[in-house]
Amino acid sequence: MKIFSADQIRAWDAYTISHEPISSLDLMERAATALTDWLLRTGLARRDGHILCGMGNNGGDGLVVARLLHQAGYPCHVWIVRHAEKASADFEANLARYRHLAGVTWVEEAMEIPSDTLVIDALLGSGLNRCAAGPLAEVIRAVNASGSTVVSIDIASGLFADRPNQPDDAIIEPAYTVGFQVPKPAFLQPGNARFVGRWQVLDIGLDRRYEKQTPASRYFTDSQSLPSLRNRAVFANKGNFGHALLIAGSYGKVGAAVLASRACLRSGVGLLTVHVPECGYSVLQTAVPEAMCLADEHPKMITGVPDLSSYTAIGVGPGLGKAQETVRMLDELLLKLGGKPAVFDADALNILADNPEWLTRLPKNSILTPHPKEFTRLLGRTWADDYEKLDLLRAFCKRYSVVTVLKGQHTIVATPEGELHFNSTGNPGMATGGTGDVLTGILTALLAQGPPPADAAILGVYRHGEAGDRAAARKGEPALIAGDLPEFLHW
Ligand SMILES: NC(=O)C1=CN([C@@H]2O[C@H](COP(=O)(O)OP(=O)(O)OC[C@H]3O[C@@H](n4cnc5c(N)ncnc54)[C@H](OP(=O)(O)O)[C@@H]3O)[C@@H](O)[C@H]2O)[C@@H](O)CC1
Ligand SMILES: Nc1ncnc2c1ncn2[C@@H]1O[C@H](COP(=O)(O)OP(=O)(O)O)[C@@H](O)[C@H]1O
Ligand SMILES: [K+]
Numbered sequence: 001m002k003i004f005s006a007d008q009i010r011a012w013d014a015y016t017i018s019h020e021p022i023s024s025l026d027l028m029e030r031a032a033t034a035l036t037d038w039l040l041r042t043g044l045a046r047r048d049g050h051i052l053c054g055m056g057n058n059g060g061d062g063l064v065v066a067r068l069l070h071q072a073g074y075p076c077h078v079w080i081v082r083h084a085e086k087a088s089a090d091f092e093a094n095l096a097r098y099r100h101l102a103g104v105t106w107v108e109e110a111m112e113i114p115s116d117t118l119v120i121d122a123l124l125g126s127g128l129n130r131c132a133a134g135p136l137a138e139v140i141r142a143v144n145a146s147g148s149t150v151v152s153i154d155i156a157s158g159l160f161a162d163r164p165n166q167p168d169d170a171i172i173e174p175a176y177t178v179g180f181q182v183p184k185p186a187f188l189q190p191g192n193a194r195f196v197g198r199w200q201v202l203d204i205g206l207d208r209r210y211e212k213q214t215p216a217s218r219y220f221t222d223s224q225s226l227p228s229l230r231n232r233a234v235f236a237n238k239g240n241f242g243h244a245l246l247i248a249g250s251y252g253k254v255g256a257a258v259l260a261s262r263a264c265l266r267s268g269v270g271l272l273t274v275h276v277p278e279c280g281y282s283v284l285q286t287a288v289p290e291a292m293c294l295a296d297e298h299p300k301m302i303t304g305v306p307d308l309s310s311y312t313a314i315g316v317g318p319g320l321g322k323a324q325e326t327v328r329m330l331d332e333l334l335l336k337l338g339g340k341p342a343v344f345d346a347d348a349l350n351i352l353a354d355n356p357e358w359l360t361r362l363p364k365n366s367i368l369t370p371h372p373k374e375f376t377r378l379l380g381r382t383w384a385d386d387y388e389k390l391d392l393l394r395a396f397c398k399r400y401s402v403v404t405v406l407k408g409q410h411t412i413v414a415t416p417e418g419e420l421h422f423n424s425t426g427n428p429g430m431a432t433g434g435t436g437d438v439l440t441g442i443l444t445a446l447l448a449q450g451p452p453p454a455d456a457a458i459l460g461v462y463r464h465g466e467a468g469d470r471a472a473a474r475k476g477e478p479a480l481i482a483g484d485l486p487e488f489l490h491w
Helices: 006-019 024-042 057-071 089-099 134-146 190-196 208-213 254-265 278-287 324-336 346-354 356-361 372-379 386-400 435-448 453-475 484-488
Strands: 050-053 077-081 105-107 118-122 149-153 176-180 198-202 218-221 243-247 271-276 292-295 313-316 342-344 403-406 412-414 420-423
Touching: 006 024, 006 208, 024 057, 024 089, 024 149, 024 176, 024 198, 050 057, 057 077, 057 089, 057 118, 057 149, 077 134, 118 134, 190 386, 218 453, 243 254, 243 435, 254 271, 254 278, 254 435, 254 484, 271 278, 278 292, 313 324, 313 435, 324 346, 324 356, 342 346, 342 435, 346 356, 346 372, 346 435, 372 386, 372 403, 386 403, 386 412, 386 420, 403 453, 412 453, 420 453, 435 453, 435 484, 453 484
Parallel strands: 050 077, 050 118, 077 105, 118 149, 149 176, 176 198, 218 420, 243 271, 243 313, 271 292, 313 342
Antiparallel strands: 403 412, 412 420
16 A cells, blocks of 8 residues: 655545545545444443544534434534634534534633543644644643543644654644544654554545556555565475575574574465574584575684575575674675675675675665664664664665665665655564574575565565464563564465
């Protein structure tokens, strides 16, 4: 699914109104109806809740929700913050409709909000064009201080949909954000967690043709927009699904090689060979009997690169360590790789960060899988905000012609062409040692089977998170360990 800017979403709204038999007032009714149904379905709707409206279309949505909740037996207090000379036409129309049912209270300063109530935040939506100030800011701060359960309509009031806020901006801190049609960029940024809460988007039937014809550089990977693995032919043999080589492990970190190997085998690869230090040989042969094993000459670390001719993809990094001999091994690997598809993770990335001139030697379309800390090391700098991070990520992929998987809650797959794909699966139970090693195994297996690397990364990241979600559903997030993930992979 494409992710659009606030301007594009506004244009989509207008496109729908001009290409379909629907007026803007009816579109507002449709959006607010979907939201009211959601409130009723989730059991969040309650009598005597508080609906806080601004004077634009976001406030208009709030007034429609107030009317529909009233009709469903949940009358609420409606407050309107007077922040402008003039209200939007659809707001005025819905204010008139609501007034047939009940009164509203106009305010120019913060009101008392009880702590044990539902607050529906319809102060400001995607029309925000400056930070909230004056009475709006006062009301926002009062809501945040109240401790009530807040549902923001479309987006938390005060939060910009597609650019950074300043640290002391007044922004609603909702428990839930319910948006329309597609997620906004703001929902996906780690720094906004407090201003988004749990979010979801409701389908309000905006015209699909706009989505098709409007170019985007940001995507949200859900189950409908997933690249697929080729079907396995009935007469297939193991030679048809690639031969992966994993270079992983050092003394004390052989487990990383085991985890990556198990995940690789569970991701459809035909054959797997694992290169480990000598101390890892019997560990690997016992823990992962399906894999072939090459023992390095060194007892504790990897110092050499095997002949690469028979492998279709290489994954390097989990548990490697950064000993001088291993640094030389990576240098040798970069010499020998040719154009072979490869995944670089963990200490392979840290070694690259220590030798940034090597980044230009990466085969084109290599996949790099840093977590944010590793990515700052690779860049040699940090970023001022999440949006700058995205710009740096794009520039990095373009400069080195690589696919970068920036790991986190919404892991981002960034392509050399400048596309950013935000993942939708995964959970905080996965914040535990070794889950990244599992991802490396998955991605190496997929690359070995020959799809375009960006597709392999998008699909692998999605399935990895999905396995985490299944494991968490079965065991609970705190009980999840990396070794569960390969067992819960499903293709
Ligand atoms: N697209 C869709 O799919 C659908 C969208 N819908 C809904 O419409 C909402 C967008 O509505 P909207 O454009 O009227 O903007 P909204 O956020 O209500 O702001 C109103 C005005 O406030 C002003 N203003 C801005 N910042 C300010 C500030 N800091 N402090 C004070 N004032 C400020 C600014 O006017 P200005 O003062 O600049 O003239 C702005 O125009 C959207 O979020 C969704 O809920 C649904 O109904 C249907 C489907
Ligand atoms: N809060 C979270 N929500 C979703 N996924 C997460 C979360 N925390 C971590 N993950 C996922 O878990 C993995 C952790 O990888 P990494 O940091 O490399 O761990 P390790 O180095 O221990 O293997 C990444 O794929 C990341 O996306
Ligand atoms: K809002």
